[in-house]
Amino acid sequence: xxxxxxxxxxxxxxxxxxxxxxxxxxxxxxxxxxxxxxxxxxxxxxxxxxxxxxxxxxxxxxxxxxxxxxxxxxxxxxxxxxxxxxxxxxxxxxxxxxxxxxxxxxxxxxxxxxxxxxxxxxxxxxxxxxxxxxxxxxxxxxxxxxxxxxxxxxxxxxxxxxxxxxxxxxxxxxxxxxxxxxxxxxxxxxxxxxxxxx
DNA sequence: CCCTGATTCGC
DNA sequence: GCGAATCAGG
Numbered sequence: 001x002x003x004x005x006x007x008x009x010x011x012x013x014x015x016x017x018x019x020x021x022x023x024x025x026x027x028x029x030x031x032x033x034x035x036x037x038x039x040x041x042x043x044x045x046x047x048x049x050x051x052x053x054x055x056x057x058x059x060x061x062x063x064x065x066x067x068x069x070x071x072x073x074x075x076x077x078x079x080x081x082x083x084x085x086x087x088x089x090x091x092x093x094x095x096x097x098x099x100x101x102x103x104x105x106x107x108x109x110x111x112x113x114x115x116x117x118x119x120x121x122x123x124x125x126x127x128x129x130x131x132x133x134x135x136x137x138x139x140x141x142x143x144x145x146x147x148x149x150x151x152x153x154x155x156x157x158x159x160x161x162x163x164x165x166x167x168x169x170x171x172x173x174x175x176x177x178x179x180x181x182x183x184x185x186x187x188x189x190x191x192x193x194x195x196x197x198x
Numbered sequence: 199c200c201c202t203g204a205t206t207c208g209c
Numbered sequence: 210g211c212g213a214a215t216c217a218g219g
Contacts, residue, residue: 034212036212039211
């Protein structure tokens with residue numbers, strides 16, 4: 001379907017009424033959210049609270065262009081991470097106390113590591129500057145340092161191992177291969193300490 | 199992950 | 210002109 005006068009009128013109306021692009025697209029039918037936004041802009045309708053308006057200072061909007069740069073490598077996500085089947089995420093990293101029968105060597109789980117990783121937070125931070133909740137994104141390691149609620153609490157902040165919530169070292173910490181079963185030994189690992197509660 | 203609007207660019 | 214793909218942020 002195309003943009004008939006009627007549909008354009010509807011778009012105008014709904015857009016200025018404050019409906020979201022998705023809602024408008026939904027109402028019109030046969031068009032995507034992007035189509036609505038594109039059309040709205042072409043019509044001159046615009047300036048609605050955008051999540052991305054946080055464009056501070058002189059950074060209009062410049063990112064990797066498509067055909068512009070000749071030598072522009074494309075870090076495409078590609079194949080997703082093959083969720084380790086024999087692994088167990090440990091939500092309570094502090095409790096890495098594995099006193100009894102410490103395995104001679106923690107078996108290196110097969111965690112895909114694609115790129116070398118700088119051992120520093122994504123954004124250079126002043127010494128002592130903490131990686132707080134407000135800094136979290138899909139891109140930085142969310143491995144907790146310290147205990148929530150305590151003044152020193154912060155997050156690791158290194159770049160994540162793509163597809164994981166943690167950086168590579170912390171992935172190795174969090175996802176450990178299941179050790180071979182042994183009937184002579186208690187099947188249950190000792191309970192890790194409970195998280196502190198206030 | 200879901201969502202939002204903005205922008206780019208091949209068609 | 211159109212809108213999918215992408216981006217950047219909530």
